[in-house]
Amino acid sequence: MLSSTLIPQSLLGFSLSCSLFIWTTPKMPISLHHWNFTMKPSCPEVPPHPVASSAETELRIERTMEKLDQLTPPRPFTHRVTTTSAAHSTASILHPGDAYRRGDQLDILLEARDHLGHKKTDGGDFLRARMSSPALKAGASGKVTDLNNGTYLVSFTLFWEGWVSPSLLLIHPSEGVSALWRARNQGYDRVIFTGHFARGTSHVNTDCALVLNSSTELCEYLDTQDQEAFYCVRPPHMPCAALTHMHSQNKDVSYLSKQEWRLFDR
Numbered sequence: 001m002l003s004s005t006l007i008p009q010s011l012l013g014f015s016l017s018c019s020l021f022i023w024t025t026p027k028m029p030i031s032l033h034h035w036n037f038t039m040k041p042s043c044p045e046v047p048p049h050p051v052a053s054s055a056e057t058e059l060r061i062e063r064t065m066e067k068l069d070q071l072t073p074p075r076p077f078t079h080r081v082t083t084t085s086a087a088h089s090t091a092s093i094l095h096p097g098d099a100y101r102r103g104d105q106l107d108i109l110l111e112a113r114d115h116l117g118h119k120k121t122d123g124g125d126f127l128r129a130r131m132s133s134p135a136l137k138a139g140a141s142g143k144v145t146d147l148n149n150g151t152y153l154v155s156f157t158l159f160w161e162g163w164v165s166p167s168l169l170l171i172h173p174s175e176g177v178s179a180l181w182r183a184r185n186q187g188y189d190r191v192i193f194t195g196h197f198a199r200g201t202s203h204v205n206t207d208c209a210l211v212l213n214s215s216t217e218l219c220e221y222l223d224t225q226d227q228e229a230f231y232c233v234r235p236p237h238m239p240c241a242a243l244t245h246m247h248s249q250n251k252d253v254s255y256l257s258k259q260e261w262r263l264f265d266r
Helices: 054-071 174-186 258-264
Strands: 020-023 084-093 105-114 126-133 138-141 143-146 151-157 162-172 191-199 202-209 218-223 228-233 243-250
Touching: 084 162, 105 162, 126 143, 126 151, 126 174, 151 162, 162 174, 174 258, 191 228
Parallel strands: none
Antiparallel strands: 020 162, 084 105, 105 151, 126 138, 126 162, 143 151, 191 202, 191 243, 202 228, 218 228
């Protein structure tokens, strides 16, 4: 049994007021027998990955970043009211049934709308889907498929018997996701890394980074597989192997506009 009625949604949550009662499908008894077998690797042994050249590594990184850029295209906006609003978006159960059995799939179609109630025509919203069983105090994640037209298909597997409640949460609108991705790429070199060197009773902190503009002697730490190097200023009278750990902090800078910052107000 279920109710497909939707209750008013909060600013950040798509609260779907449907509760499902799940039945267990009767199964025939299964007889188990003892078998003699020999354990073998499920996959053949793979030879060590050949070391890629720095040029090949750079090309692979560029292609990966291009794919990520395609997944997070720019989403410019002039006012917050044109961004995705959980309160105005709607969710409905596809092909609702009178009863559900454990192992069935529940599909929900989410239609994103802005604060003016207009249907969104693109995707990219950061959504989180959960299914919970209050009686069992259990929960599981759902699968969100972005249809790139303002609608999302949310799929849940019904794992338990009894009443369960699905929920959808808007973490960030697509405009916020795009702004964060742009800011992340702009501020890639705005993180300060500090390396800690220790030898005996001596402890020294020095600057570290992927690229260091320093005339002093540097320690190079090379990833042999990816051929990517990380550098630290070498402290006097200490070997590079004396590096014990690093910590990082962000520089006091932001690449988000005041309007973009308002998207993350809670």
